[in-house]
Amino acid sequence: MEEKEKQMNAEEQLVVFNLAGETYGIDISLVHEIIRMQTITKVPKTPHFVEGVINLRGRIVPVIDLHQRFGLPGTEQTQESRIIVVEVAGVTVGMIVDSVSEVLRLPVANIEPPPPAISGGIDSAYLRGVGKWREQLIILLELSKVLYKDQKEMQQDFTEKSRVG
Numbered sequence: 001m002e003e004k005e006k007q008m009n010a011e012e013q014l015v016v017f018n019l020a021g022e023t024y025g026i027d028i029s030l031v032h033e034i035i036r037m038q039t040i041t042k043v044p045k046t047p048h049f050v051e052g053v054i055n056l057r058g059r060i061v062p063v064i065d066l067h068q069r070f071g072l073p074g075t076e077q078t079q080e081s082r083i084i085v086v087e088v089a090g091v092t093v094g095m096i097v098d099s100v101s102e103v104l105r106l107p108v109a110n111i112e113p114p115p116p117a118i119s120g121g122i123d124s125a126y127l128r129g130v131g132k133w134r135e136q137l138i139i140l141l142e143l144s145k146v147l148y149k150d151q152k153e154m155q156q157d158f159t160e161k162s163r164v165g
Helices: 002-009 066-070 149-164
Strands: 011-019 022-027 031-036 050-056 059-065 082-088 091-097 099-107 127-133 136-141
Touching (some): 011 066, 011 082, 022 099, 050 091, 099 127
Parallel strands (some): 059 091
Antiparallel strands (some): 011 099, 082 091
16 A cells, blocks of 8 residues: 555656657656757767767766757757757766756656557657646657667767877
């Protein structure tokens, strides 16, 4: 009985952001920091969704454009655009989003698996669930799948090159 009660009261803390008019959430424990847009250095021969690299206090961090990654229509960057720097399994990557709206605690009971037809053009493999928060739905991303193995290899390659240079 007590275990069931704990599950009912469990919460996830999320960083909520906007992308192409939809609301997304990622586990706050994976977020290293949120920074304003800055100069991104293009790197030739990278996947189409890799915007380039930034120098984050001496550390070279690849930055991906989530619009490109998810095949969503692109939008111009604004004053609200941000780079969310995440770390998943030792890999640090920046993700460009339209804006960051809030940090919230979502009861686990309000999270459901994503129905296959709701991904809105996004590969459902990137999704881990849909959270219900007040009057809105929050699409919860599975970052380990957003940052596929090739991105991890890319990060290692950038890291090795930055050590040499």
